[in-house]
Amino acid sequence: MNTAIDYFINLFTIRGITSREQLLNEMLRVKLTAKAMKSQKKSIQDEYQLFELMKQSTENTILGYFPGDKDFFNSIYKVAHNVDLIEFTLKLYQNDRFGQIFSPVYLTEYICRLADEAKAQTILITEAEKSLLGLKNFVDKHKSSNITFTTSSALMFMMLKLGFEGYKNVSILNQSIYQELLIGTRFDFIYSLPDFSGKIESLNDKFMSSRPDIIATQNLLGQLSEKGTLVTVLPARITFSSSSEAKLREHIMTNYQLEDIYSLPEGTFRPYTSIKTYMLRIGVVKKESVNVGYLGYDNGLYIDKAKVVGSKEFSNHEDWRIELILEDDDENIKKYKSSTLERVKLHEVAEVFRGKSILKKDVKPGNIKVLNISNITDTGIDYSEMDSIEEEERKIKRYELMDGDIVLSCRGTAIKTGVFRKQKGIVIASANVIVIRPNHRILSDYLRIFFESPVGIALIKSFQRGTTVVNINHVDIAEMEIPLLSMEEQKELADKYAKEAALFRETVAKAEKRFQEEKEKIYNRLV
Template sequence: MNPSIDIFINSFAMRGITSREQLLNEMLRVKLTARAVKSRKKSLQDGEQLFELMKHSTESTILGYFPGDRDFFSSIYKVAQEIDLIEYTLKLYQNDRFGQIFSPAYLTEYVCSLIDDAKAQSILIAEAEKSLSGLKGLVEKHQSSNITFTTSNVLMFMLLKLGFEEYENVSILNQSIYQELLIDARFDFIYSLPDFGGKIEAVNHKFMSSRPDVVATQNLLRHLSDRGTLVTVLPAKIAFASGSEAKLREHIMTHYQLEGIYSLPEGTFKPYTAIKTYMLKIGAVKKENVSVGYLGYDNGLYVDKVKVVSNEDFAAHEDWRIELILADDDENIRKYKTSTLERVKLHEVAEVFRGKSILKKDVKPGKIMVLNISNITDTGIDYSNMDSIDEEERKIKRYELIDGDIVLSCRGSAIKTGVYRKQKSIVIASANVIVIRPNNRVLSDYLKIFFESPVGIALIKSFQRGTTIVNINHTDIMEMEIPLLSIEEQKELAAHYEAESTLYRETISKAEERFAAEKEKIYERLL
């Protein structure tokens, strides 16, 4: 890493200027001044002339007034001579957990290979600042193609203009992809890494949602050429969520060709976000098959596992969850998908919420008991060894468990579930537990049986995020589909299950007692 970058940043930090936006602002000021110096016919005589040129070149722009005097500008100008603008920006934002996302170079390089496959002559990189790492390599490799970058951020617009001004085939648009684009151009290849969360205010009525990722995808699809391809990275919920995500899936399947859907490796966008993401490849030309799989990482992205599915078979799936599509060969999953039983989303028959986050320091003797994953056992819930906290009842009321609540572990690879039964003390669930509170359409014991079944476990695992730290988001699990039998049938199944479970436990207990007694008889003969 260039040591001049740290010197530049520290010079401003000593003056109380530490925000990333301000620091980028001042580097852009220096680079604009350097460009003005280069365009002059006469060389500058001293620092005063440099300072005046800076004021004339930058202070009437969005950059505003320089926060220092002539000598300070001269010093930072000299330091910045050895700093690459893009390298500086990436360094500046490398640990930004709450603002700008930058994708890793290997993702940009993989997109570059997809551009090669598409033989694209016209390329659009939406919100190009997110792909800064590796972006110059992409441009270098495709100098015979017309490349357009978009950005809605004014500072990033200036950065891209300065960083790529030497490339005649690159044009920069200062425009948001969350509004109708002002250009009519169509592209052979479009790449987008839209914002994953939030809501677009005053969204155009032509868009099916106010969610930025859905708006951006719908918007950019309109700008594909007759043979064009859109590659976009979206949150994994695009594969299964109802509402706007379901509308977007239908829109793609009806008007375009989903050519491929791949799960990106865990941690692709850390430290900016740990959200599970899918890469979608959508084409304007209808084809016969869809590729479904996982991308792996080993000094670059590669297709780790893939299954080619016909359009007809893919359309038969109710959603796009990769895990379930790849599990089509599993007999239980196949039976579940072809079953004629009525199915409902979990959120239609139950309230679903996550337990309360409790710090270790908060665990102390108190009247509020806390149910953790460790309390959920194979034989039921262990109420004898729960943590406790000392807290006002009104502050924990929303997390209080009631009789019949189902508790489901949401961290760790093991799926653990149990039915809570009312206790004398107040019991709440910890944040590592999802609480499912059935309504009158479904019985708790019936739901638990389904969750423990091979199909139920496979479905729950399809919602798991991560591999190192496996977790389940309660808003995801709400989209799980449950086979809905009549209440009488549910009661019958639950009673049968409980009877067989009781018989199993009694048989095991008797066998263990008999074995222990017979062992003692055998040991006695040795004395």
């Protein structure tokens, strides 16, 4: 632990200055003053001269006015002028759950290896502050390459300029990757960790989406040299979404070469986000195959499970869900993919929504019953042990379950599903449950049967945002493709299933009763 950093932060905290941006602002002020001090031909003799130098050097910049007097500045200068700026920035933003993302050092090291493989002479790392852990080591290993960093933050731009001013092969651009780029250079290697959420306003018609990750990827592909490679990390929806993500997939397959698509280890970007992410390597030069698989972590990233798929074969896949591609040898998956049955997206035949968030303190005897994951059993839904809350009906109406709704667990350790049947009173679903309300085109029982089939389970798992723990987003699962039989065929299968299930339960009950009776006879002979 660097005590100077802690002391610097505490000095400002005492004065009520606690925001990360303001603290970085003041550390940059100290560093700019120290830089001005070195450029002085004569040494600074007293606190007043130091204070005046600071004002001349920093107050006409984006840093603005210093929030204190000369005594206060002198105290923080003595503490911080020798502090490593990058170490301070990392310390300042560590565990910032709602702000600046910093990727783990092992990810930057892996990117470094990929840049080595590319033998890149020109390298671009966008929003470089996100890769601050390990960034100096990356630069040290590529001293013969021209490296460009971008950042859209004025403070981060100043931090990177000061932090890497000793590197002659590094240039810093204050440039957003979410608008038309003003970079004349083409790069042999580009790495991007774009924002995963939000929406970019005021875009021109050049971009296929307003989503930041789509914009950034489209933008950066246009910056590749004739032998260039883009490595980017994107959220799971890039593999299956039918909206702008589908347009980007088509754009890549038509104009570029998808070289690798690997699922990153769960929790790579915690505590900033737990979203499931994929690393894509996209090149300009066409190749014969695509590497598909998972990256594992053990003192560094490594390829945990992979499969080489011919580029032509890969292009035949409707989406890029690697879980299904890796299971191509599974007989059920083979039959599903080769089937000629009509298939529809789930959102075309059902309304899909997530249940209501219920806090523990809200659970108490009340007028509204709450269906949770624990109420979904192997044999159906157990209505006897549901929690309840007290709430106005109008506030929970949109979460009310209707007869025939399918409930699907979206969190936990196992995938559980059931068909809700109308109960006395109002029942709502909790936030751990996805509700699927079929329309006139599909039967509830038929849909549940498909969900619990081997193919259905495999498809549901392919939408998981987590790996070991189930984490499914209702927007994602709405993209799932369902085989659509005629209503008569659906009813036939559902009736047959129900009949066989009833026979199974009856047979098991008889067997259990017989076993219990025979046990009693045996026990009685022992006394």
